[in-house]
Amino acid sequence: MRKLLLMTWVTLVATSFTSCAGKQGTEVSIEKTSCLSSRSFTTIKGTPGITMSTSNCQDYRFKEAKIRKAIMLFVEDYSEEFNIPELEVWNLISNLSIEVSILPRTVDGVFDVKGNFLKKDVLVSGLALNPNSIWVEVKTSQIWSSSLAHELVHIIIWRTQGVHGDPDHEGKQFSGWTSKHTDFLKKFKLRLIDLEI
Numbered sequence: 743m744r745k746l747l748l749m750t751w752v753t754l755v756a757t758s759f760t761s762c763a764g765k766q767g768t769e770v771s772i773e774k775t776s777c778l779s780s781r782s783f784t785t786i787k788g789t790p791g792i793t794m795s796t797s798n799c800q801d802y803r804f805k806e807a808k809i810r811k812a813i814m815l816f817v818e819d820y821s822e823e824f825n826i827p828e829l830e831v832w833n834l835i836s837n838l839s840i841e842v843s844i845l846p847r848t849v850d851g852v853f854d855v856k857g858n859f860l861k862k863d864v865l866v867s868g869l870a871l872n873p874n875s876i877w878v879e880v881k882t883s884q885i886w887s888s889s890l891a892h893e894l895v896h897i898i899i900w901r902t903q904g905v906h907g908d909p910d911h912e913g914k915q916f917s918g919w920t921s922k923h924t925d926f927l928k929k930f931k932l933r934l935i936d937l938e939i
């Protein structure tokens with residue numbers, strides 16, 4: 743486990759240094775944590791009670807300043823795109839528990855963004871577990887490549903509808919997620935890339 747994490751760290755660092763074609767990838771938004779030497783649970787300052795924890799004792803998480811910035815930008819952009827006051831968006835993600843890990847998870851049965859059901863064991867990079875908690879894989883050295891914003895959209899839908907977070911996205915079985923949400927996430931990802939988050 744330790745070896746795997748170390749190797750992954752080396753890869754991530756190498757990636758960030760070899761990416762010289764543009765400004766993307768020059769800033770690292772993640773950090774290594776160990777429950778033995780540092781806190782693995784954080785209440786993200788400047789947010790309404792949103793917390794971040796790691797799945798494992800030895801793991802990686804997003805730097806607090808970076809995830810705070812990502813969430814603040816998300817609220818700003820979501821509010822503008824869907825014409826909802828920022829305060830209401832904050833309210834819809836308040837007290838959310840965000841669990842992160844460098845290790846992906848496998849689930850039995852999941853929908854893709856178009857609503858196609860993928861049976862078997864599928865590797866996922868994020869999950870909306872219930873209306874109060876999400877799990878997000880730390881995929882690269884920056885947050886834009888993670889499913890953080892995607893899972894925040896599930897939570898907003900879940901808390902707005904009260905029954906589910908629309909697991910089949912644009913599919914017809916569950917309602918809530920529209921192509922506007924998918925487009926919003928594409929645009930938002932570009933914004934984070936531009937800001938090196």
Ligand SMILES: [Zn+2]
Pocket residue numbers: 892896909911
């Ligand atoms: Zn999803």
